[in-house]
Amino acid sequence: MVRYTIEELLQLKPSEALTPNFDAVEFRAMIEKVKHLQALKEEEFGHFGHFNRRRSSHHHGKPKVKHTKPKVTIDSDGWSTFEANKKGSGDEEEQEKPARESAPQPTIAQETIKVKPNNKNISSTKPADAKDIVADKPIQSFNAFAALESEEEDDE
Amino acid sequence: MSVEEVSQKVQEVQINDGATKTTVLSDQSNFEVKHPLNTKWTLWYTKPAIDKSESWSDLLRPVTSFQTVEEFWAIVQNIPEPHGLPLKSDYHVFRNDIRPEWEDEANAKGGKWSYQVRIKSADINELWLRTLLAVIGETIDEDDSQINGVVLNVRKGGYKFALWTKSEDKEPLCNIGARFKQVLKIGDDEKIEFFPHSDANGKHHQPTITL
Numbered sequence: 001m002v003r004y005t006i007e008e009l010l011q012l013k014p015s016e017a018l019t020p021n022f023d024a025v026e027f028r029a030m031i032e033k034v035k036h037l038q039a040l041k042e043e044e045f046g047h048f049g050h051f052n053r054r055r056s057s058h059h060h061g062k063p064k065v066k067h068t069k070p071k072v073t074i075d076s077d078g079w080s081t082f083e084a085n086k087k088g089s090g091d092e093e094e095q096e097k098p099a100r101e102s103a104p105q106p107t108i109a110q111e112t113i114k115v116k117p118n119n120k121n122i123s124s125t126k127p128a129d130a131k132d133i134v135a136d137k138p139i140q141s142f143n144a145f146a147a148l149e150s151e152e153e154d155d156e
Numbered sequence: 157m158s159v160e161e162v163s164q165k166v167q168e169v170q171i172n173d174g175a176t177k178t179t180v181l182s183d184q185s186n187f188e189v190k191h192p193l194n195t196k197w198t199l200w201y202t203k204p205a206i207d208k209s210e211s212w213s214d215l216l217r218p219v220t221s222f223q224t225v226e227e228f229w230a231i232v233q234n235i236p237e238p239h240g241l242p243l244k245s246d247y248h249v250f251r252n253d254i255r256p257e258w259e260d261e262a263n264a265k266g267g268k269w270s271y272q273v274r275i276k277s278a279d280i281n282e283l284w285l286r287t288l289l290a291v292i293g294e295t296i297d298e299d300d301s302q303i304n305g306v307v308l309n310v311r312k313g314g315y316k317f318a319l320w321t322k323s324e325d326k327e328p329l330c331n332i333g334a335r336f337k338q339v340l341k342i343g344d345d346e347k348i349e350f351f352p353h354s355d356a357n358g359k360h361h362q363p364t365i366t367l
Contacts, residue, residue, distance in 0.1 A: 009289045014233075018230035030203070031236055
């Protein structure tokens with residue numbers, strides 16, 4: 001058996017590069033092309049890698065949830081009205097049901113609940129507008145009880 | 157037979173022939189006589205998959221073969237060194253026409269000595285060259301031709317060297333493993349492992365020898 005030690009083989013190494021028995025230029029070009037494509041992939045998908053890509057919710061930050069701002073309309077007297085957001089199609093039916101049930105209630109009571117004074121004294125005990133509060137009170141109490149009592153008397 | 161003995165024999169043949177033939181020792185570029193190796197060797201390359209449709213058979217291809225020391229150097233001088241290879245590449249140098257697959261008849265009853273270099277600063281190019289020289293020079297296996305080939309895997313975690321053998325016989329394998337550690341300059345604190353190919357399909361592929 002022919003044997004050569006590592007040192008002997010190193011002695012036989014020519015100082016000048018010899019011509020190999022295959023197309024080394026094509027081989028090196030293929031390897032360079034692979035390296036180039038790998039670099040492009042790395043650049044495109046970053047350090048997460050293409051195949052290890054996670055859902056957007058798995059990133060460190062909080063998921064982006066878009067909240068629409070509540071719509072508030074202000075009338076000519078300075079009263080602001082809050083309008084609740086309309087829900088999606090699935091919730092529409094559920095939303096409609098309580099609306100129908102509350103329909104027989106007096107419309108005046110609904111208006112007084114919705115209305116809020118747009119005043120800098122909102123957190124104080126001082127009435128925002130003395131005239132309006134005085135005007136609301138007798139209307140609310142009068143309409144509710146007077147109407148019920150009068151109907152009962154008629155039936156009897 | 158040493159390199160001096162081979163060169164001397166060549167010179168004797170030249171004297172008998174009555175002609176003066178040059179070797180690489182006397183003329184680096186215009187030599188006529190080459191130093192023969194014990195057997196033919198084939199260099200294989202595994203190209204990293206770029207497209208998912210590429211199969212293993214598409215990626216593993218023989219590059220060239222060599223039978224002399226001069227042909228070996230001509231190849232080594234013209235191919236990228238391990239540091240120049242892209243990730244997931246493999247170099248394989250196997251004897252004759254043995255395919256670098258454990259399914260090959262010559263490999264089926266054997267296994268591989270394996271060692272992974274995790275330190276990036278290690279001189280991988282030098283270690284790979286030393287391994288190649290020890291294998292083709294047949295000095296890593298003094299008793300018998302147990303060696304079928306040698307493999308280098310370029311991976312993200314490091315470079316993996318593997319010495320493929322044709323059998324699982326413990327005694328000759330331990331001698332080869334000890335020399336493999338010397339070639340790779342591995343200290344006593346580090347271990348190399350032998351994995352038989354018969355367990356290659358198993359889920360828990362465990363080494364049968366650790367050295």
